[in-house]
Amino acid sequence: MTVAPRGSWPERATKRVLDVVLASLGLLLAAPVIAVVALAVLITLGRPVFFRHERPGWRGRPFRIIKFRTMRPPRPGEVWYRTDEQRVTRLGRFLRATSLDELPELLNVVRGEMSLVGPRPLLTEYLDYYSPEQARRHDVRPGVTGWAVVNGRHALRFDDRLALDVWYVDHWSLRLDAKIIAVTLRQLVRRHGVEVTQDLDRIGFPLPGVSRVDPRPPPAEGLSGDDGPPWAASA
Numbered sequence: 001m002t003v004a005p006r007g008s009w010p011e012r013a014t015k016r017v018l019d020v021v022l023a024s025l026g027l028l029l030a031a032p033v034i035a036v037v038a039l040a041v042l043i044t045l046g047r048p049v050f051f052r053h054e055r056p057g058w059r060g061r062p063f064r065i066i067k068f069r070t071m072r073p074p075r076p077g078e079v080w081y082r083t084d085e086q087r088v089t090r091l092g093r094f095l096r097a098t099s100l101d102e103l104p105e106l107l108n109v110v111r112g113e114m115s116l117v118g119p120r121p122l123l124t125e126y127l128d129y130y131s132p133e134q135a136r137r138h139d140v141r142p143g144v145t146g147w148a149v150v151n152g153r154h155a156l157r158f159d160d161r162l163a164l165d166v167w168y169v170d171h172w173s174l175r176l177d178a179k180i181i182a183v184t185l186r187q188l189v190r191r192h193g194v195e196v197t198q199d200l201d202r203i204g205f206p207l208p209g210v211s212r213v214d215p216r217p218p219p220a221e222g223l224s225g226d227d228g229p230p231w232a233a234s235a
Helices: 009-045 090-098 105-111 124-129 134-139 158-171 174-190
Strands: 050-056 062-068 115-117 143-145
Touching: 009 062, 009 090, 009 105, 009 115, 009 174, 050 124, 062 105, 105 143, 115 174, 134 158, 143 174
Parallel strands: 115 143
Antiparallel strands: 050 062
16 A cells, blocks of 8 residues: 655655765765776676666666676576575675675666665565555665664564564654664664675575566575665665
């Protein structure tokens, strides 16, 4: 069920303006870093440099998230959703630990597909597992960072993460966004709560294509849809 987003129209318009201004500034300032990372990925992993994957966004509308590649493809005989630890490259571990793999998502923000703050965009396959209440996480744009990111991130179980996402939808304000960004930056500096890969059994995430028949290929960069630490946040 989609409900009217919290906040007045001027507040929502201000959020969008801040997204565009801050994300554009971030892309401009980070351009040299982005160029260096792109070259490093090209040398170590080859093409493509970027990981693009379809995710559900605002109101469930699909968009293609952009990140730097951090994993090699599965080798013959490897179970893709059980071998993330082995497939993350040395460079990929560094990019995830520093959240540099998330920098290209600023382009998603400028395009209007994401916001700086909002629920992290998970896999399209997870839509089948949401209750109507949990599906309300899509009543706002997905974010580079979010409430769930600063309240447990990789340690959160699937249902707990979705509950925090819905709480954010119901309590959104510009002040809350500012708080989330501030906490995210502090956690990023301290590398608090960051795990390069996730234990799927421990966090209780569904296994798309395993519990039901799904003809679509698996994502090359992992299962949870939130593969690495955040830049200016992430989940």
